Amino acid sequence: MIKDSPNPPETDVETDVETDLETNMENESVSPYACLNSKKLHDAAIRALDHYLAPPSRKKAKADQRPSTIFVVAPNVDSETLLAHACETLASANVMASELAYDLTGPACNLALGIQQMISLAELSVNRVLDHLDPQG
Numbered sequence: 001m002i003k004d005s006p007n008p009p010e011t012d013v014e015t016d017v018e019t020d021l022e023t024n025m026e027n028e029s030v031s032p033y034a035c036l037n038s039k040k041l042h043d044a045a046i047r048a049l050d051h052y053l054a055p056p057s058r059k060k061a062k063a064d065q066r067p068s069t070i071f072v073v074a075p076n077v078d079s080e081t082l083l084a085h086a087c088e089t090l091a092s093a094n095v096m097a098s099e100l101a102y103d104l105t106g107p108a109c110n111l112a113l114g115i116q117q118m119i120s121l122a123e124l125s126v127n128r129v130l131d132h133l134d135p136q137g
Contacts, residue, residue, distance in 0.1 A: 083130050090123035 073082065097116035101109050 080133055087126045090119055094119045
């Protein structure tokens, strides 16, 4: 049987890879991706994985959780006025949750009723504080 092409020359693959790596490390002008074993390629892959797969840093999360300063409570408002406003707001939220629960069925209704109950308990607590608060003369 006659072969159409000759056998390729035998080379040591590991020696070629080591030579490429050494050449790449010595000559910085060569592309960092010329060799698959290059340190720069490895570092770039680690940075890419960290960028896309790492959880968000805690510093960013804390910065995003700062309260907005668009709406600020006036510093000269007394505690009784603030509590009265909170009580009225909770009463309104209580009514809204009740109306929402009336329109829902099943687990969604139970959830809305649970929220309504929590609002009612908060409203009772604020009312109790208002009852025991000394009026400012």
